[in-house]
Amino acid sequence: MITVSLPDGTPLELDDGATGLDAARAIGARLAEAAVAVVVDGNERDLTRELPDGATLSVITKDSEPGRHVLRHSAAHIMAQAVLDLFDGATFAIGPAIEDGFYYDFDIGRAFTPEDVERVEIRMAEIVAEDQPFERAEISKSEALELFADHPFKMEIIESVEESEGAAGDAVSLYKNLEFVDLCRGPHLSSTGRLPAFKLLRTAGAYWRGDENRPQLQRIYGTAWESRKAQSDYLDRLEEARKRDHRKLGAELDLFSFPSELGSGLAVWHPKGALVRTIMEDYSRRTHLSHGYEIVVTPHIARSHLWETSGHLEFYAEAMYPPMELDDGDEYLLKPMNCPFHILIYQSRSRSYRELPLRFFELGTVYRYERSGVIHGLLRARGFTQDDAHIFCLESDLADELKSLLEFVLMVWSDFGFEEVEADLSTKPEKYVGRDDLWEKATEALRDAVEETSIPYAVAEGEGAFYGPKIDIHVRDAIGRRWQVGTLQVDFAQPENFALEFTSSNNTRERPVMIHRALMGSIERFFAILIEHYAGALPGWLSPVQATIVPVADRHVEYANEVAAGLRGAGLRVEVDDHDDTVGEKIRKAITMKHPAVLVVGDDDVDVDTAGFRLRGAEERRGMALAEIVDELVQFCKPPR
RNA sequence: GCCGGGUUAGCUCAGUUGGCAGAGCACCGCUCUUGUAAAGCGGAUGUCGCCGGUUCGAUUCCGGCACCCGGCUCCA
Numbered sequence: 001m002i003t004v005s006l007p008d009g010t011p012l013e014l015d016d017g018a019t020g021l022d023a024a025r026a027i028g029a030r031l032a033e034a035a036v037a038v039v040v041d042g043n044e045r046d047l048t049r050e051l052p053d054g055a056t057l058s059v060i061t062k063d064s065e066p067g068r069h070v071l072r073h074s075a076a077h078i079m080a081q082a083v084l085d086l087f088d089g090a091t092f093a094i095g096p097a098i099e100d101g102f103y104y105d106f107d108i109g110r111a112f113t114p115e116d117v118e119r120v121e122i123r124m125a126e127i128v129a130e131d132q133p134f135e136r137a138e139i140s141k142s143e144a145l146e147l148f149a150d151h152p153f154k155m156e157i158i159e160s161v162e163e164s165e166g167a168a169g170d171a172v173s174l175y176k177n178l179e180f181v182d183l184c185r186g187p188h189l190s191s192t193g194r195l196p197a198f199k200l201l202r203t204a205g206a207y208w209r210g211d212e213n214r215p216q217l218q219r220i221y222g223t224a225w226e227s228r229k230a231q232s233d234y235l236d237r238l239e240e241a242r243k244r245d246h247r248k249l250g251a252e253l254d255l256f257s258f259p260s261e262l263g264s265g266l267a268v269w270h271p272k273g274a275l276v277r278t279i280m281e282d283y284s285r286r287t288h289l290s291h292g293y294e295i296v297v298t299p300h301i302a303r304s305h306l307w308e309t310s311g312h313l314e315f316y317a318e319a320m321y322p323p324m325e326l327d328d329g330d331e332y333l334l335k336p337m338n339c340p341f342h343i344l345i346y347q348s349r350s351r352s353y354r355e356l357p358l359r360f361f362e363l364g365t366v367y368r369y370e371r372s373g374v375i376h377g378l379l380r381a382r383g384f385t386q387d388d389a390h391i392f393c394l395e396s397d398l399a400d401e402l403k404s405l406l407e408f409v410l411m412v413w414s415d416f417g418f419e420e421v422e423a424d425l426s427t428k429p430e431k432y433v434g435r436d437d438l439w440e441k442a443t444e445a446l447r448d449a450v451e452e453t454s455i456p457y458a459v460a461e462g463e464g465a466f467y468g469p470k471i472d473i474h475v476r477d478a479i480g481r482r483w484q485v486g487t488l489q490v491d492f493a494q495p496e497n498f499a500l501e502f503t504s505s506n507n508t509r510e511r512p513v514m515i516h517r518a519l520m521g522s523i524e525r526f527f528a529i530l531i532e533h534y535a536g537a538l539p540g541w542l543s544p545v546q547a548t549i550v551p552v553a554d555r556h557v558e559y560a561n562e563v564a565a566g567l568r569g570a571g572l573r574v575e576v577d578d579h580d581d582t583v584g585e586k587i588r589k590a591i592t593m594k595h596p597a598v599l600v601v602g603d604d605d606v607d608v609d610t611a612g613f614r615l616r617g618a619e620e621r622r623g624m625a626l627a628e629i630v631d632e633l634v635q636f637c638k639p640p641r
Numbered sequence: 642g643c644c645g646g647g648u649u650a651g652c653u654c655a656g657u658u659g660g661c662a663g664a665g666c667a668c669c670g671c672u673c674u675u676g677u678a679a680a681g682c683g684g685a686u687g688u689c690g691c692c693g694g695u696u697c698g699a700u701u702c703c704g705g706c707a708c709c710c711g712g713c714u715c716c717a
Contacts, residue, residue, distance in 0.1 A: 111644065113646095203645065203646090203711085204711065204712030205643060205644025205645065205713060206713045206714090207643080207713055207714065210713075212643070212713075212714050212715090216643060216713075217644095218645085219644090221711095221712080251652080252652090260690080260709080261708095263708090264709090318715095319716085366717090368716085371643095371714080373642065373643070373644095373712090373713080373714080373715090374642095374715060374716070376710095379717090380716070381717095384717070485717080518717070520717095522717045524717090525717055526717090550677080551675095552674080552675060552676050553675055554675095556674095581675090581679090581680085582673095582674095582675055582679080582680055583677060584675090584676090584678060584679070584680090585678080585679055585680080587678060588677090588678035588679060589679090591677095591678060592678080598677075601676090602675085604676080612676065614677065620677055622677090
């Protein structure tokens with residue numbers, strides 16, 4: 001007999017040679033049914049492996065994230081098996097489980113067609129139906145190299161396997177079902193038949209090891225779940241995300257468009273979109289003015305010399321539009337960032353320690369020549385406007401400035417309806433300017449600041465900007481997606497490049513520290529996130545149209561216009577729908593266009609100053625007094641500050 | 642930039658052996674005068690993304706380019 005201990009400390013006695021599955025059975029039949037693997041002394045193991053005496057044991061069930069990870073990983077193996085079955089000369093590279101699914105990278109000498117993917121899916125279903133057991137084995141690296149001699153990507157993996165990833169010492173672990181063998185650390189389902197639900201979703205080219213200088217493989221993405229229900233819920237969530245797509249809603253709600261005549265990544269803002277954007281920008285100016293910022297305005301182009309001084313030409317040139325050359329040989333460049341301009345304002349006269357920190361704010365429109373494949377609606381455009389500011393301060397002010405900045409960020413996000421904020425602390429990248437000790441100091445200042453707030457953060461090694469480390473702010477939207485928005489960057493390098501100075505209290509010349517920061521990030525991107533977060537139904541204060549007035553018949557149009565005038569007098573944005581449609585149709589249109597309020601006016605209302613009132617999320621109320629409607633609507637549409 | 646898939650009416654999309662281009666919604670007109678998520682009838686609508694090639698003839702086949710979509714890489 002052996003004894004293992006369960007997570008709550010309960011001992012469990014089992015026969016010698018008992019497996020994880022035996023243990024799960026001993027606990028309960030339902031647990032055994034749901035089990036996909038076990039954790040033995042902190043390591044994930046197959047259900048079919050023997051348990052050592054005295055181990056601590058917990059069971060991984062298929063409806064947990066680690067459990068889904070196991071079944072997705074097994075699904076990836078089954079897909080590789082199907083592809084190797086179906087395509088002569090196919091070789092395979094790497095196939096992990098990922099969030100919500102899995103992929104596998106192959107080389108079949110060409111791309112997969114949609115028909116290929118269908119065949120692969122059918123073959124996978126056959127493999128699942130055959131219920132082939134997954135068997136684990138360990139062999140030496142040299143044996144493995146021989147076994148995978150026809151699969152160069154596998155050989156490269158074998159050569160780079162660390163002890164921590166494979167089995168002990170020189171050995172690597174394999175999983176085998178029928179004649180299909182893959183290198184894998186496991187664990188796996190005990191057999192292919194235990195994969196409850198899967199679906200292949202899309203194909204894509206993907207560089208081997210993520211390196212664009214290495215061969216491009218063909219990737220197939222799929223998803224797999226613990227049940228058909230869980231899978232269809234997931235597919236519904238994908239559908240929900242598609243419905244919220246800001247590019248789709250932007251067209252439907254007549255907010256903006258991307259005329260191809262302009263070129264890729266350049267938007268035009270239609271009246272309703274421009275109105276929302278203006279409201280956002282007004283909010284931004286207002287809050288910056290009340291937070292000690294001064295508004296500045298700078299041009300869109302500057303001589304190339306400026307960008308040499310700033311280091312952009314050396315470090316950022318590939319993301320900049322090519323220069324415009326003038327007759328006298330001078331070159332001008334479109335700005336990808338606002339910082340050099342704000343520095344020039346700083347430099348326009350001598351500065352005293354008494355005026356620091358100096359905070360220059362600009363809704364600065366920048367242009368970045370993004371690689372063609374990355375453009376994605378307003379989320380990734382080539383022209384966009386940052387709520388950008390540069391703070392020039394003493395090194396000793398840095399901590400306080402960063403801390404108050406983070407508070408500012410939280411305020412902005414909460415005002416726009418986002419409560420979940422996270423941060424990434426990005427450290428020194430490979431290509432950088434500036435002294436190492438300054439980088440170190442700046443990184444620590446950022447770390448201290450974020451640790452003083454309630455914002456959870458993670459470190460992103462090597463992800464900093466070329467001129468300094470940064471904190472990137474992320475928010476979660478209504479359906480749990482994480483978006484990168486604002487950024488706070490400490491910069492010791494630009495003050496050096498531009499030889500910035502101020503006169504200290506001791507009458508010495510000192511160098512200020514610079515903070516680059518954007519809270520919304522880009523107005524375009526932020527707008528897109530708002531649209532997706534609210535699925536187009538913006539809060540009252542941001543809605544381009546806050547109320548639609550629907551006259552029941554033509555004879556009510558005059559009264560409708562009077563009601564509209566009253567609402568406008570209270571500062572509300574109102575439309576009267578006097579089209580030749582039925583009442584139902586006009587209401588449907590107003591709701592489809594996400595207008596928060598609909599007022600219906602007819603015979604019963606004209607003489608008594610009432611309307612039928614339907615506010616988003618509430619029941620309709622007939623015969624409501626106009627004064628009451630105005631009060632409620634003004635309250636509903638009140639800006640956060 | 643790379644891999645793959647696309648581009649037909651304002652929108653969503655049909656359209657095969659290459660032979661004068663279609664539906665629904667939207668739009669316009671008429672009728673209806675309406676009380677809370679689609680009234681009825683009628684009508685107009687296209688350089689079939691752009692440029693070139695093959696062909697008697699190209700929306701259809703071939704090449705180049707632009708733009709879009711999904712990934713990779715990159716990133717606000």
